[in-house]
Amino acid sequence: MAVDMDKLQEFLGRFVSDLGATFAAGSVVTGHHLGLYRALAGHPAAAAELAERTGTNSRYVAEWLRGQAAGGYVDYDPATDTYSMTEEQAFALANPDGGVYVPGAFVLALGMLKSEPRITEAFRTGGGMGWHEHDENVFIGCEQFFRPGYIANLIPSWIPALDDVQDKLRAGARVADIGCGLGASTILLAQEYPNSRFTGSDYHDQSIEIARKRAADAGVADRISFEVASAAGFSGAGYDLAATFDCLHDMGDPLAAARHVRQALKPDGTWLVVEPYAADEVAGNLNPVGRIYYNASTQLCVPNALSQPGGYALGAQAGEAAIRQVTTEAGFTRFRRAAETPFNLVYEVRP
Known part of the structure; x- marks a missing residue:
């Protein structure tokens, strides 16, 4: 069987995206339960600051934020080492009464x-x-x-x-x-x-x-x-x-x-x-x-x-x-x- 390497790479790219979303599911639900999205929406923060706001452990929050940023669910500013959410991210992730609530899914x-x-x-x-x-x-x-x-x-x-x-x-x-x-x-x-x-x-x-x-x-x-x-x-x-x-x-x-x-x-x-x-x-x-x-x-x-x-x-x-x-x-x-x-x-x- 002859494998087209370009097509294989295209398929593997889709797989990596799917696997990343699958692995991220638990983190999204954690953010939902702990109010991490709500605390970050409209209030940019470093990991330690967000942890203080939510009464959580800063090391866990740091890893959580990095994963969220890698997936495009939050934004990261390397110059200040802070994280933020756009209006669109906040609408979908931090408002259970909006038109769509991603964490529920x-x-x-x-x-x-x-x-x-x-x-x-x-x-x-x-x-x-x-x-x-x-x-x-x-x-x-x-x-x-x-x-x-x-x-x-x-x-x-x-x-x-x-x-x-x-x-x-x-x-x-x-x-x-x-x-x-x-x-x-x-x-x-x-x-x-x-x-x-x-x-x-x-x-x-x-x-x-x-x-x-x-x-x-x-x-x-x-x-x-x-x-x-x-x-x-x-x-x-x-x-x-x-x-x-x-x-x-x-x-x-x-x-x-x-x-x-x-x-x-x-x-x-x-x-x-x-x-x-x-x-x-x-x-x-x-x-x-x-x-x-x-x-x-x-x-x-x-x-x-x-x-x-x-x-x-x-x-x-x-x-x-x-x-x-x-x-x-x-x-x-x-x-x-x-x-x-x-x-x-x-x-x-x-x-």
């Missing part, structure tokens, strides 16, 4: 990888692994990764993109947030629309417990009811709006869930379906975002679906055609793409 990734032996064995057996069986950082990191996108888009653009929904929510509507996880989306909606009432449901009892506490902390517990229930078994009827945020593709039987959503909606109700950004064909997903989602799906989404009855395993890159087919088979007659971001596709589905 690494919390999710590290939690996910703890299940590697179990997933490797599932490759041999074809078995599944339920969402509830993963390390708790999967649930926490997932919310930290997706919540900033919801903050940036849910109220400002996604709800207004739906026909008549914003007016209903302002006047007072009944809303079902299905597969709500830790309740980030439910709480955001409840904060914005105080006249409406919300039911958040998830089959994972620990997530629901956390969601209830966070709703109470946010002062909206009086207008949200959280319940432990599957997507095909959540309670109530006569909903003006039902929503599934980044979870329909995880379900073993999304068709049963879709049918339940349809019967729970009012005749003029709306189902807001938010899914990961994906093309219908594999070739259209062979890009950096698709790479994230395919690999996360291998470890999380497909195993969860295969752990449940139903026969589906859509995966995180299912694409619009697959989601449309599920809703059509469930009896919905109207389906359109209402909005999109680099990470999400947003669909409006009606009976």
Whole structure:
């Protein structure tokens, strides 16, 4: 076999970059937990000064800063031996309420990888692994990764993109947030629309417990009811709006869930379906975002679906055609793409 050395070097360059990011994941999470990014944002510092600010050990902080600078996550000034963050670095690394929060993705990734032996064995057996069986950082990191996108888009653009929904929510509507996880989306909606009432449901009892506490902390517990229930078994009827945020593709039987959503909606109700950004064909997903989602799906989404009855395993890159087919088979007659971001596709589905 003849190896093209230029192509080999190009591939090894990609590998080195990937390996560096993999090794850096733990350091990013450390920076998140210890507040190192927040302490550095807007306040350049030498290692000893940053350590003093954060109550940490200066030798560890020095090594951490050097690694962060090598990866381009912070800037280094050799003339003063100090480190700083640009506005863009600080936005992505130090603000969990901004439009993107990079550390949350690494919390999710590290939690996910703890299940590697179990997933490797599932490759041999074809078995599944339920969402509830993963390390708790999967649930926490997932919310930290997706919540900033919801903050940036849910109220400002996604709800207004739906026909008549914003007016209903302002006047007072009944809303079902299905597969709500830790309740980030439910709480955001409840904060914005105080006249409406919300039911958040998830089959994972620990997530629901956390969601209830966070709703109470946010002062909206009086207008949200959280319940432990599957997507095909959540309670109530006569909903003006039902929503599934980044979870329909995880379900073993999304068709049963879709049918339940349809019967729970009012005749003029709306189902807001938010899914990961994906093309219908594999070739259209062979890009950096698709790479994230395919690999996360291998470890999380497909195993969860295969752990449940139903026969589906859509995966995180299912694409619009697959989601449309599920809703059509469930009896919905109207389906359109209402909005999109680099990470999400947003669909409006009606009976």
